[in-house]
Amino acid sequence: MYHVLVSDPISEEGLLPLINHDSVTCDQMPIEAAEQSLELYDALLIRSGTKVTDNLLKKMPNLKIIARAGVGVDNIDIEAATRRGVIVINAPDGNTISTAEHTIAMIASLVRNIPQATRSVKDGIWDRSRFTGMELNGKTLGIIGMGRIGTEISKRAKAFGIKVNVYDPYLTKERGEKLGVASVSFNDLLESSDIITVHTPLTKETKGLLGFDSIPRTKKGVWLINCARGGIIDEEALYHFIKTGHVAGAALDVFETEPPKKNKLLELDEVITTPHIGASTKEAQLNVAAQVADEVLDCLQGIPIKNSINLPTISAEIYDKVKPFFHLTKKMGTILSQMVRTPVKEIELTYSGEVISLETAVLTRNLMAGFLSARVDSPVNEVNAPSIASQRGIIHGEKTGLKADGYSNLIQATVHGEEETFYIRGTNIQEYGERIVNLNGFDIDFYPGGNLLYIQHTDRPGVIGNVGKILGEHHINIATMQVGRKEIGGDAIMILSFDEPLDEEVILALKEIQDLVSVKKLEL
Numbered sequence: 001m002y003h004v005l006v007s008d009p010i011s012e013e014g015l016l017p018l019i020n021h022d023s024v025t026c027d028q029m030p031i032e033a034a035e036q037s038l039e040l041y042d043a044l045l046i047r048s049g050t051k052v053t054d055n056l057l058k059k060m061p062n063l064k065i066i067a068r069a070g071v072g073v074d075n076i077d078i079e080a081a082t083r084r085g086v087i088v089i090n091a092p093d094g095n096t097i098s099t100a101e102h103t104i105a106m107i108a109s110l111v112r113n114i115p116q117a118t119r120s121v122k123d124g125i126w127d128r129s130r131f132t133g134m135e136l137n138g139k140t141l142g143i144i145g146m147g148r149i150g151t152e153i154s155k156r157a158k159a160f161g162i163k164v165n166v167y168d169p170y171l172t173k174e175r176g177e178k179l180g181v182a183s184v185s186f187n188d189l190l191e192s193s194d195i196i197t198v199h200t201p202l203t204k205e206t207k208g209l210l211g212f213d214s215i216p217r218t219k220k221g222v223w224l225i226n227c228a229r230g231g232i233i234d235e236e237a238l239y240h241f242i243k244t245g246h247v248a249g250a251a252l253d254v255f256e257t258e259p260p261k262k263n264k265l266l267e268l269d270e271v272i273t274t275p276h277i278g279a280s281t282k283e284a285q286l287n288v289a290a291q292v293a294d295e296v297l298d299c300l301q302g303i304p305i306k307n308s309i310n311l312p313t314i315s316a317e318i319y320d321k322v323k324p325f326f327h328l329t330k331k332m333g334t335i336l337s338q339m340v341r342t343p344v345k346e347i348e349l350t351y352s353g354e355v356i357s358l359e360t361a362v363l364t365r366n367l368m369a370g371f372l373s374a375r376v377d378s379p380v381n382e383v384n385a386p387s388i389a390s391q392r393g394i395i396h397g398e399k400t401g402l403k404a405d406g407y408s409n410l411i412q413a414t415v416h417g418e419e420e421t422f423y424i425r426g427t428n429i430q431e432y433g434e435r436i437v438n439l440n441g442f443d444i445d446f447y448p449g450g451n452l453l454y455i456q457h458t459d460r461p462g463v464i465g466n467v468g469k470i471l472g473e474h475h476i477n478i479a480t481m482q483v484g485r486k487e488i489g490g491d492a493i494m495i496l497s498f499d500e501p502l503d504e505e506v507i508l509a510l511k512e513i514q515d516l517v518s519v520k521k522l523e524l
């Protein structure tokens with residue numbers, strides 16, 4: 001049974017696939033209320049209310065995934081989650097339209113004094129001259145950050161007859177042209193805009209982007225909007241420039257501290273606010289909840305994540321193609337770790353056949369996780385495998401170009417140790433499944449699962465018979481058996497599978513057989 005904690009209000013309708021799933025118990029309560037049982041949870045679903053710190057993660061050793069039902073992940077310590085092997089996902093586009101519409105509503109409300117006028121009428125004051133506004137038609141809107149939300153705002157702004165200038169250092173010229181917006185420098189945007197709205201994430205680069213340095217370079221009477229993250233517009237500077245009359249007014253959905261405490265901006269008539277509700281529509285909340293519910297279910301069931309913050313992203317189309325190799329690579333890593341017991345310097349993956357056109361980085365991470373799991377005592381998965389490998393001085397790389405040996409796909413993983421080099425080859429054959437087809441030069445063909453035994457021996461008459469005899473004496477039934485050799489009378493290997501795990505006593509008895517070089521149980 002998987003335990004899921006939903007610690008912020010998230011649309012229950014959107015979460016239904018998770019709540020109703022047979023293998024899931026879903027608790028909906030704030031983190032503080034779950035304090036006594038935090039170690040239970042496999043998944044944590046949040047909005048912006050829950051702060052996921054390293055300290056919280058320490059109390060949740062079983063956690064596999066943090067799902068942010070929304071876009072911004074600045075309330076999550078991503079570095080700590082990655083180090084601890086916890087996948088972080090968000091719902092990148094479920095609330096785009098709602099946030100864009102809210103921003104447009106804030107702009108229109110701000111320049112027409114709608115909140116102030118509403119209050120005045122409700123207070124019994126009918127004063128029409130106090131609320132003379134500004135027409136949007138023909139004005140210039142500067143959008144900082146032309147991602148999903150910025151793009152939707154630009155489309156809606158054009159319907160008002162607004163000219164749109166954008167500043168986004170990561171926007172290509174072609175994309176800007178396609179979107180029909182003028183891509184300008186930061187300085188040009190500041191100097192040319194009547195209204196400036198920010199739609200970037202909060203990063204080191206964007207913190208205080210509109211502040212004491214930049215606001216003086218804007219037009220006198222500029223209007224500023226922040227429906228992205230508190231801190232992108234410096235609150236101290238904003239207060240100052242509204243007071244001096246340089247900034248005509250501001251619309252804020254977000255604050256440096258939420259809820260805002262003793263914030264001087266709230267005393268100003270020129271500032272209109274909402275309590276971080278850009279994404280608060282029924283539609284957006286249903287979208288983001290449904291998006292993360294599906295991904296969390298996939299993750300708990302071992303299906304690769306399509307949309308992660310700390311893993312390579314895979315499109316749905318690529319995901320379906322990568323899926324058959326996901327378990328294969330994990331098992332190849334697990335087998336390798338049991339075959340090579342000496343210090344390892346490098347793991348090299350070579351992909352050939354159709355698999356080379358896929359997102360192989362996720363497969364490499366997966367193999368690394370399988371390999372490292374047996375060597376470290378903390379959980380290793382595809383999220384933290386590269387960082388754990390580098391902490392241990394193990395480098396890893398990928399290349400293509402191995403001959404596929406008649407298979408449609410072939411993956412080889414080679415471990416370069418201080419004392420030895422060992423390689424394994426695996427493939428996935430349609431309607432036949434995962435197969436290991438070579439172990440360090442020995443052609444073989446077995447399914448990497450169940451209770452397996454690896455025996456290396458000399459190719460001599462009677463060896464296989466002796467193995468069968470010892471197993472028979474211990475009342476052990478052989479389910480399948482595969483042999484492989486390089487030349488007649490030379491080195492050879494056997495892979496046997498059993499219905500039950502073998503006792504250590506049987507392994508010791510087998511080791512007594514003459515001509516056996518190595519006997520290893522493979523645990524998968």
Ligand SMILES: NC(=O)C1=CN([C@@H]2O[C@H](COP(=O)(O)OP(=O)(O)OC[C@H]3O[C@@H](n4cnc5c(N)ncnc54)[C@H](O)[C@@H]3O)[C@@H](O)[C@H]2O)C=CC1
Pocket residue numbers: 070071072092095096099144145146147148149150167168169170171199200201202205206227228229253254276277278279280
């Ligand atoms: N108020 C609310 O309820 C909501 C707020 N948001 C906030 O809105 C932000 C934007 O969301 P999306 O458009 O979905 O994200 P996005 O990732 O699609 O777009 C962000 C854009 O910012 C640009 N950017 C990054 N650094 C920049 C810089 N230094 N200068 C200029 N541009 C820069 C990126 O190139 C990208 O195009 C989110 O990070 C989130 O914090 C998102 C949803 C709801």
Ligand SMILES: O=C(O)CCC(=O)C(=O)O
Pocket residue numbers: 047048069070071072073095276277279280
């Ligand atoms: O309603 C929420 O959870 C906040 C939305 C938000 O800020 C985001 O998605 O980044």
